[in-house]
Amino acid sequence: xxxxxxxxxxxxxxxxxxxxxxxxxxxxxxxxxxxxxxxxxxxxxxxxxxxxxxxxxxxxxxxxxxxxxxxxxxxxxxxxxxxxxxxxxxxxxxxxxxxxxxxxxxxxxx
Amino acid sequence: xxxxxxxxxxxxxxxxxxxxxxxxxxxxxxxxxxxxxxxxxxxxxxxxxxxxxxxxxxxxxxxxxxxxxxxxxxxxxxxxxxxxxxxxxxxxxxxxxxxxxxxxxxxxxxxxxxx
Numbered sequence: 113x114x115x116x117x118x119x120x121x122x123x124x125x126x127x128x129x130x131x132x133x134x135x136x137x138x139x140x141x142x143x144x145x146x147x148x149x150x151x152x153x154x155x156x157x158x159x160x161x162x163x164x165x166x167x168x169x170x171x172x173x174x175x176x177x178x179x180x181x182x183x184x185x186x187x188x189x190x191x192x193x194x195x196x197x198x199x200x201x202x203x204x205x206x207x208x209x210x211x212x213x214x215x216x217x218x219x220x221x222x
Numbered sequence: 223x224x225x226x227x228x229x230x231x232x233x234x235x236x237x238x239x240x241x242x243x244x245x246x247x248x249x250x251x252x253x254x255x256x257x258x259x260x261x262x263x264x265x266x267x268x269x270x271x272x273x274x275x276x277x278x279x280x281x282x283x284x285x286x287x288x289x290x291x292x293x294x295x296x297x298x299x300x301x302x303x304x305x306x307x308x309x310x311x312x313x314x315x316x317x318x319x320x321x322x323x324x325x326x327x328x329x330x331x332x333x334x335x336x337x
Contacts, residue, residue: 146324150265153332154329154330155313155327155328155329155330156313156327158324161324171324200265202267204267209255209272209317209319210255210257210269210272210317211269211325212269213266213267213268215264215265215266216265216266
C-alpha cells in the first residue's frame with residue numbers, strides 16, 4: 113500500500129533562516145505531488161504541484177520554492193523565512209484524481 | 223474558474239444525530255469529481271467520500287453519504303448516527319476530469335459532535 117511521509121513534524125525557526133521540508137511517497141510511481149499551507153483555522157492554500165521529476169508549477173508567488181529531485185520526493189524550501197511563513201504545511205500525492213495527504217509539518221517562525 | 227463554497231463555517235450536533243453539511247460549486251465543466259475531506263484535531267486530512275459527476279447515484283461510505291444535485295451544483299454531506307470521532311473540519315473539494323489538474327477546496331465547515 114501507499115504511504116506518504118513528511119518531516120520534520122514540528123519546526124521552530126527564526127526569521128531570516130533557511131527552510132527545508134521534505135515529503136516522500138512509498139508504494140507508487142510517478143505520482144502527482146502537492147504542497148499546501150494552512151493557516152490556523154483556515155482553508156488550504158495550494159503552493160506548488162508537480163506532475164513529474166523537475167516539473168514544478170507555482171500557484172502563489174512568494175519566498176518559497178519547491179523541487180522534485182526524485183520521482184517520489186518533494187521538497188519545499190526557502191532561503192529566508194518570514195513571519196508570515198508560519199503555518200501548517202501539508203504534502204499530498206495523487207494517483208490520478210483524489211489526493212492523499214501526509215501528516216503535515218507545523219512551522220513556527222519567530 | 224471553478225469555485226467551491228461552504229456556507230456553514232461552524233455547526234454543532236448531539237451525538238447520534240444526523241447532520242448535513244452544505245457545499246455548492248461553480249463550474250462550466252460537465253465531467254468532474256467532487257470530494258469531502260475530513261481534518262480532525264490531529265490535522266491529518268482524510269478522504270471521506272468521492273463522487274464522479276457522470277454517475278447519477280449518490281456515493282455512500284458507511285455512515286457518510288452525499289446528496290449530489292448536478293443541475294443545482296450542490297454537493298452536501300450527510301453524516302448519520304454521528305459519533306464523537308466525527309468532530310473535525312470538513313472540506314468540500316472539486317476537481318476537473320483531468321489527471322494533472324488541481325483540486326479546489328472550500329473554506330471548510332467546523333463540526334462539533336456534542337456528548
